[in-house]
Amino acid sequence: MGKMLLVCDSGATDKLQTLAMVASGAVTNDLEVYIFFMHDAVYALKKDAPAEPDVTSIFPEVAEKVNQARKEGKLVHWKALLEDLKDLGEVTITACVQITEILGLEKDDLLPFVDDIVGVSSLAEQAMLADRVISF
Amino acid sequence: MSNEVQADKVMDARNSFCPGPLMELIKSIKKGEVGKIYEVWSKDGGSIRDIPKWVDKAKHEMVTIIEENGYTRFQVRKAR
Numbered sequence: 001m002g003k004m005l006l007v008c009d010s011g012a013t014d015k016l017q018t019l020a021m022v023a024s025g026a027v028t029n030d031l032e033v034y035i036f037f038m039h040d041a042v043y044a045l046k047k048d049a050p051a052e053p054d055v056t057s058i059f060p061e062v063a064e065k066v067n068q069a070r071k072e073g074k075l076v077h078w079k080a081l082l083e084d085l086k087d088l089g090e091v092t093i094t095a096c097v098q099i100t101e102i103l104g105l106e107k108d109d110l111l112p113f114v115d116d117i118v119g120v121s122s123l124a125e126q127a128m129l130a131d132r133v134i135s136f
Numbered sequence: 137m138s139n140e141v142q143a144d145k146v147m148d149a150r151n152s153f154c155p156g157p158l159m160e161l162i163k164s165i166k167k168g169e170v171g172k173i174y175e176v177w178s179k180d181g182g183s184i185r186d187i188p189k190w191v192d193k194a195k196h197e198m199v200t201i202i203e204e205n206g207y208t209r210f211q212v213r214k215a216r
Contacts, residue, residue: 024155028162028190069153076156088162 001090003032005130007123011040013078014055014066015136020078020085022134027089034126035082036118038096043103045095045110083113094118139200143175143211144168150207154182157210158190165196165214172214173199179207187212 004026008019019035026033037045044052055070057063069075076084085091095110097119107117127133145164149157157178164174176187184201187210191198199211 021155024159028155028158028186028193030193072151074151074153074156076152076159081155081159084159084163088159088166 001030001032002131003034003129005123005126005133006033006035007133007135008035008037008041009039010136011044012056013052014057016041016044016078017055017075019136020076020081023085023091024081027085027091030089031131032090033085033092034130035091035093036096036123036126037094037114039099042095042099042105042110045114046105047109047111079111079113086113092116094122096120096123140202141173141199141211144172145174147174147176150177150179152178152180154180154186156180157183158186161187161210161212162190162194165194165212168214170214170216173211174214175209175211177204177207177209183210184208 006019006023008015023033023035043049055063055066082093092115093113094116095114097117100117107114145168147160147164149160157176157180161174161176168174188198188201191212196215197213199213202209
């Protein structure tokens with residue numbers, strides 16, 4: 001089994017959606033996946049996060065059509081996808097300790113699929129253990 | 137392929153883009169029983185490559201692939 005590390009520091013819906021899709025591809029290829037959320041991405045993991053912003057794009061047509069597909073339920077939401085992936089494969093989801101402390105967040109404030117709050121030392125360790133690292 | 141059999145469970149994922157249909161299939165198979173037939177319906181163009189590839193990799197059995205009008209039906213036997 002190979003291992004993929006995914007790092008996301010953006011709270012933008014399109015980035016989070018892409019991250020979850022890449023994670024699903026990794027799981028279907030039987031890869032272990034370790035996900036590290038930092039900065040704005042951690043805010044998106046809050047249980048009481050504000051309403052999710054629409055997908056944005058430099059191409060208006062892309063944003064319009066992707067958001068339409070989302071409204072019609074044709075895209076699996078990134079949160080639902082990550083939750084499913086945890087049941088289907090070896091997926092570890094972590095949040096950066098620095099931003100959680102700045103925001104005053106505890107693990108219980110984050111979505112249940114978050115396994116742990118860890119520091120960048122863990123991130124570096126996971127990067128060295130992974131076969132591939134992808135950042136969003 | 138035209139070895140259509142009676143499916144034990146059918147998932148209609150025609151309203152879902154990639155990776156929705158494949159995820160529906162994987163979820164059902166994971167929870168399912170060995171020997172049962174799981175059928176997923178997909179309009180997603182990537183499914184024709186991704187689903188058989190996953191079935192092969194996961195060591196299940198691709199029973200048949202049926203092209204319908206505007207969508208595809210994949211029948212898979214859970215093998216392990």
